[in-house]
Amino acid sequence: MAEPPKLRVLMVSDFFFPNFGGVENHIYYLSQCLLKLGHKVVVMTHAYGNRSGVRYMTGGLKVYYVPWRPFVMQTTFPTVYGTLPIVRTILRREKITVVHGHQAFSTLCHEALMHARTMGYKVVFTDHSLYGFADVGSIHMNKVLQFSLADIDQAICVSHTSKENTVLRSGLSPAKVFMIPNAVDTAMFKPASVRPSTDVITIVVISRLVYRKGADLLVEVIPKVCRLYPNVRFVVGGDGPKHVRLEEMREKHSLQDRVEMLGAVPHSRVRSVLITGHVFLNSSLTEAFCIAILEAASCGLLTVSTRVGGVPEACNVLPDDMVVLAEPDPDDMVRAIEKAISILPSINPEEMHNRMKKLYSWQDVAKRTEIVYDRALKCSNRNLLERLSRYLSCGAWAGKLFCMVMIVDYLLWRLLQLLQPDEDIEEAPDIFLHHHGEKIN
Amino acid sequence: MVTLSLSNKRYTYVQKSASEQSLREAIDIHHVNINGSRVTGFARRRGFAFFLVLLASCMYFFLGKDNPVRLLSWICILSGFLVMLQSRKTVKKESVIIMPTFGIQLETQYLSGKIVSRFIPIGKILKPVLVECVTPVTCYWSLSLFLRGEDQLTLVFKELRPPLKMLVPIWKALCAVIGTDQSEMIVEEEHAVSG
Numbered sequence: 001m002a003e004p005p006k007l008r009v010l011m012v013s014d015f016f017f018p019n020f021g022g023v024e025n026h027i028y029y030l031s032q033c034l035l036k037l038g039h040k041v042v043v044m045t046h047a048y049g050n051r052s053g054v055r056y057m058t059g060g061l062k063v064y065y066v067p068w069r070p071f072v073m074q075t076t077f078p079t080v081y082g083t084l085p086i087v088r089t090i091l092r093r094e095k096i097t098v099v100h101g102h103q104a105f106s107t108l109c110h111e112a113l114m115h116a117r118t119m120g121y122k123v124v125f126t127d128h129s130l131y132g133f134a135d136v137g138s139i140h141m142n143k144v145l146q147f148s149l150a151d152i153d154q155a156i157c158v159s160h161t162s163k164e165n166t167v168l169r170s171g172l173s174p175a176k177v178f179m180i181p182n183a184v185d186t187a188m189f190k191p192a193s194v195r196p197s198t199d200v201i202t203i204v205v206i207s208r209l210v211y212r213k214g215a216d217l218l219v220e221v222i223p224k225v226c227r228l229y230p231n232v233r234f235v236v237g238g239d240g241p242k243h244v245r246l247e248e249m250r251e252k253h254s255l256q257d258r259v260e261m262l263g264a265v266p267h268s269r270v271r272s273v274l275i276t277g278h279v280f281l282n283s284s285l286t287e288a289f290c291i292a293i294l295e296a297a298s299c300g301l302l303t304v305s306t307r308v309g310g311v312p313e314a315c316n317v318l319p320d321d322m323v324v325l326a327e328p329d330p331d332d333m334v335r336a337i338e339k340a341i342s343i344l345p346s347i348n349p350e351e352m353h354n355r356m357k358k359l360y361s362w363q364d365v366a367k368r369t370e371i372v373y374d375r376a377l378k379c380s381n382r383n384l385l386e387r388l389s390r391y392l393s394c395g396a397w398a399g400k401l402f403c404m405v406m407i408v409d410y411l412l413w414r415l416l417q418l419l420q421p422d423e424d425i426e427e428a429p430d431i432f433l434h435h436h437g438e439k440i441n
Numbered sequence: 442m443v444t445l446s447l448s449n450k451r452y453t454y455v456q457k458s459a460s461e462q463s464l465r466e467a468i469d470i471h472h473v474n475i476n477g478s479r480v481t482g483f484a485r486r487r488g489f490a491f492f493l494v495l496l497a498s499c500m501y502f503f504l505g506k507d508n509p510v511r512l513l514s515w516i517c518i519l520s521g522f523l524v525m526l527q528s529r530k531t532v533k534k535e536s537v538i539i540m541p542t543f544g545i546q547l548e549t550q551y552l553s554g555k556i557v558s559r560f561i562p563i564g565k566i567l568k569p570v571l572v573e574c575v576t577p578v579t580c581y582w583s584l585s586l587f588l589r590g591e592d593q594l595t596l597v598f599k600e601l602r603p604p605l606k607m608l609v610p611i612w613k614a615l616c617a618v619i620g621t622d623q624s625e626m627i628v629e630e631e632h633a634v635s636g
Contacts, residue, residue, distance in 0.1 A: 054573040054580075067577050085578040093580060424450070426582075426604050428573070 007039040007373055008095055012112040013102035014075045016045040016063065020267050022291050023103050023128050026182060028057075033366030035059045040430065042094050044087075046076045046108060060431055064090055068108070078107040080405065081412055087115045088416060092425040098373050100124045101148075104131065104141065104166075110148045117151050117387070118409045122376045125149060126156040127166045130288045130309050142169040143395075147402050150390045153376035156369065158182050159310030162288040171394070180368045181314070183360040184294040191300030191349035192275035201232045201341060204277035204301065206270060206292065207284070209240030214283030214306060219245050220330035221283070223253045225337050232341070233258045237265035237273050274299040278347075279340050285328055287311050297322055298356040300349020304336045322352055384410055447607055451476055454607035456614075469539040469618075471611045473603045475532065487528070493521035529553045532600040537611055541618050547597060565589050569597070569615035571608060584608045586615075 011031060015023040031041040036059070047053075047065040055063045066086055071077045091099070099116040101109035104127050113123050125148065132138040149155060149170040155177045157163040167174050196202065203225070207213040219242075222234055236246060236259065243261075250259050265273055274280065280296030282305040289310045293303050305311050307325040315323045321343055326336035384406075391402040445456040457470045497517035531552040538546040544562040551557075567587040572594070574583050582605045585594035597611070 053575045064575060064580070066575055082577075086575075086580065089578075089580050426606075429605075 007034075007370070007377075008097045009034060009039060009041050009373065010091065010094065010096045010099045010112075010116075011041060011043045011102065012045075012099060012106075012109050013043075014046055014070065014106035014108045015103055016043055017057075018048050018051065019074055022182070025267070025291070026126075026128065027102055028061075029183070029185065029362045030366055030369060031061050032059055033362045034369070035061060036363075037366055037370065039370075040094070042090070042096070044090060044108070044112065046070050046074075056431075062094075062431075066108075073105070075106055076108040076111075078111070080111065081409060083108065083111045084115050084409065084412055085416060087112050088119065088413070089425055091116065091119065091121060092422060093428045095427060096121065098122050098124060098376060100126065100373075102126050103128050104145050105129070110144060113148055113152070114406070114409060115413070118406065118413050120381060122153050122373075122379065123151075124154045124156065124372060124376050125152050126158070127162060128158060128288055130162060130165045130286050131169060133169070143398060145170045146394050146398075147391070147405075150394055150402070151382075151387050152176070153379045154178060154372050156180050156372055158289040159313045161310040161313060165288070178368070178372050180365055180372070181360075182289050182291050182294075183362045183365045184291060184298050184356065185362065186298050186353065186357045186360065189271050189274070189295045189298035189353075191353050195300075195349060196276060196278065198278065198344065199231065201229070201279065201344065202235055202277040203232060203279045203281050203304075203337070204235045204237070204274055204296070205281045205283070206237040206265060206273060207282070208238050209236075209242040209246065211242065212285055213240075214285050214328060215240065215242030215245065217283040217285075217306075217328060217330060217333065218281075219249045221281075221333050221337070222246075222259060223249060223255065224330065224334050226253070226255055226258050228334070228338070229341065233260070235260045235262065235273065235277060237262040237270070239264040270295065271299060274301060277301055278344055279304060279337070281337070282306065282311075283328070283333065284308060284311070290314050293323065294356065294360055298353055300347070300352050302340050302344060302347050304333070304340045306333070321346065322355075445610060448476070449604060452601065452603045452607065454603060454610075456610060468541075469614050471537045471539070471614070472534055473536070473598065473601055473607060474534045475601065487525070490521040490524040490528075493517045493524070497521065529555070535598050535601050537597055537615075539614055539618055545615070545618075547599075549600060561586070561588065561595070563618070566615075566619055569612055569619065570594070571605070571612050582608055584612055584615075 011027050013023060013027060015021060016027055017024055027043065031043060034041050041061055043061065043063045045063065045065060047067045052065045052067045055065065057063060068076045068083065099112060099121050101113045101123070103109060113125060116123050131141060133142065149172045152172070155166065155172060157166050157177055157179055158181055160179055163174070163177050163179050166172065167177060205218060209215045218236070225232055246261065250256055262273065274296055278301065280293070280301040280303045282290060282293055282303065284290065284306055285308060287309040290305065293305055293311065293314055296303050303323045305315070305323060305325055306328040308328060312325065315325060324336045324340045326332040388403050388406060391406060392399040394402055444458050447454045453474045453476055455472045455474070457472070458468070494517070497514040500514035500517070529551060532549055533552050534550045536548040536550070538548070540546070542563060544560055545566070546558055546560045548556055548558040565588050567589055569584060569586050572583055572585055574581055581602050583602065584597040586597060588595055
């Protein structure tokens with residue numbers, strides 16, 4: 001019989017498969033590595049279309065697709081207290097010890113963290129993106145984050161830039177924030193066995209075609225580069241609102257045979273698209289960390305990227321001849337592409353891949369995250385009054401409002417305990433998967 | 442003959458086997474009863490509903506036309522009807538009767554004495570499964586059946602939500618019955634092909 005798991009972690013986020021993105025990948029890979037280390041991991045997210053209920057993924061990863069309707073950009077409709085019953089049920093059923101929330105933009109994550117704190121569970125939060133300070137949306141988002149993180153045990157950020165950003169936005173003590181960079185699945189992202197010929201240089205772009213990812217920069221840069229270098233062609237993968245602008249650019253400069261638009265590329269096909277190219281272009285205007293660059297480097301592509309956010313940190317570990325940085329300005333980017341094309345012949349894809357294998361691995365991320373969980377579990381339990389004093393320091397009016405919200409949450413929790421005592425919630429059996437079949441404990 | 446009995450605060454599970462000499466195997470009956478005074482109070486509820494209707498008619502006839510309290514009489518009548526309807530919907534017991542090689546019968550017995558039953562022939566059942574049902578506010582185990590020719594799962598216990606420890610023996614009994622029958626069906630098909 002297998003040993004009982006050491007830690008029982010609940011990952012909460014609005015963003016999980018079948019939706020595709022960096023956060024989803026991070027949660028999945030981290031969960032798989034934690035499962036291999038012997039812990040139990042359960043994921044909670046909202047239902048995607050017909051996909052509702054309990055699903056099991058590779059390695060026995062249990063996913064709860066809770067039927068709460070998403071409303072804007074895949075985030076659950078915020079009801080503040082609506083998710084308390086289901087969060088309580090899942091925490092008791094699975095005998096969770098640590099709750100790990102992902103992504104500041106996820107309302108489900110904030111609500112679950114709030115309820116978990118009310119019920120006395122240890123809580124960890126990971127921030128994956130950089131946000132602004134000035135516009136109305138950001139100001140409100142930052143206030144919500146301040147509320148969420150006021151009483152948290154530990155936080156994780158994916159780069160030093162992201163840590164600085166999170167600490168400034170939320171007023172969290174930097175001592176509580178750990179920096180664990182993302183990793184890349186080097187087993188999946190391998191270079192092509194036969195390198196494509198350099199007679200025609202292919203520049204690959206794979207990203208969502210939105211403002212944040214610099215789609216407008218692409219519209220400026222592509223015609224300039226095509227004019228300067230007749231032997232360069234572009235392959236653009238991904239979809240989004242800026243797709244129309246790129247199509248217009250193709251029509252205007254008659255680049256239909258030089259610029260290939262692939263549309264949305266599923267993650268399983270990203271590698272096959274990358275290995276057709278020599279250079280990877282990333283034009284993001286903001287990036288906490290950039291896994292796309294690591295994936296491209298792992299496939300042996302030379303990278304050209306904008307020097308924004310956490311990109312220089314990700315690139316610090318890569319030598320100067322593997323990545324070329326530029327300011328997010330069309331002319332500077334064209335200069336960077338020129339430099340990249342000139343150093344292309346000296347690139348060795350296999351050597352780049354081997355270097356990536358040593359530097360980035362999800363097993364390392366999981367071990368470091370385990371240390372964060374252990375640190376969180378060692379944090380002392382605080383009673384309601386001590387916790388309320390932390391919320392009061394959030395602001396003159398906001399502090400009092402947050403206290404009221406937490407008091408009501410606490411009262412609702414006690415009411416739920418009266419209506420459905422903790423002993424009535426039956427525990428779900430653990431299912432351990434072995435090589436030769438399943439065994440239910 | 443009671444072979445197994447489990448209970449918790451809400452439900453009581455009883456398993457009975459009735460064996461007759463003419464049958465090769467015993468008929469297996471599994472009952473899940475609701476505990477508590479709300480079940481035994483059917484007569485009390487009827488009395489309460491009748492009292493409400495009586496109060497309503499008294500208020501209507503004896504109070505003056507302009508008295509606003511008369512409005513209460515309509516509320517009383519409505520409440521009386523609702524109590525009666527509710528007691529008709531309240532479940533007293535749900536049962537699964539397993540008849541080997543023949544089929545299974547799912548029965549729901551209501552407080553008012555009404556019994557709703559459904560018979561499923563053995564050939565129609567593909568597999569019994571224990572599934573976790575997730576709603577916006579809770580998560581619970583339920584026992585369901587995959588049936589031939591139907592898209593949706595069929596719930597064995599439609600109204601009640603017994604805990605997992607009560608569902609597991611019923612699931613095992615259903616698997617045992619389906620399992621033996623499936624291997625017999627395969628043997629029959631082979632005979633049909635060769636013959």
